[in-house]
Amino acid sequence: AQTVTQSQPEMSVQEAETVTLSCTYDTSESDYYLFWYKQPPSRQMILVIRQEAYKQQNATENRFSVNFQKAAKSFSLKISDSQLGDAAMYFCAYRSVIYNQGGKLIFGQGTELSVKP
């Protein structure tokens, strides 16, 4: 079974600076998808960025980028020019591409990010 591990329960960053959130996963599959979701205090789950495992190029979305290391099974999220609105819980998630897996997401434990003004 696949597992996702986020080893940093809490992180803090100064406004306008850069922070990296770590995520590792375990799988025997060669193709899969990885996601980062943001959960602000409202508890809504908001997609930040996604990565297809077959793509070597790291995904980027504006100030958010990932460092995907397939061999190391590592998928870290970098937030550049941090803003106060980035403060939230961030979840790393894995999805199998196998049809009969039903497309469920497997989440890590989450990292609570605080942004200091």
Added chain:
Amino acid sequence: EPEVTQTPSHQVTQMGQEVILRCVPISNHLYFYWYRQILGQKVEFLVSFYNNEISEKSEIFDDQFSVERPDGSNFTLKIRSTKLEDSAMYFCASIETGGSGSPLHFGNGTRLTVT
């Protein structure tokens, strides 16, 4: 942009009572999910639903839980006899196809409090 909607936003119930949480997935989506998040903890998969039947369920999803798509639009989660430990945020999610890289679309959640 289409959204997944969940009702109610907050439900308070007494231990042992039945509760039904409701969700309206995005209309052209085919796969539906329920997740649970106990306060301060990780988001846990409960069940996936496709073609009017459960496609996968977790160990959490025991006989006290059931899901239904009664009318082609609503997707419900029923807990027959609630326990204190069922207190959590429950998220409904949907996706167009199961094996694609499209992200799950989550509703805003229902906070269930069991007293």
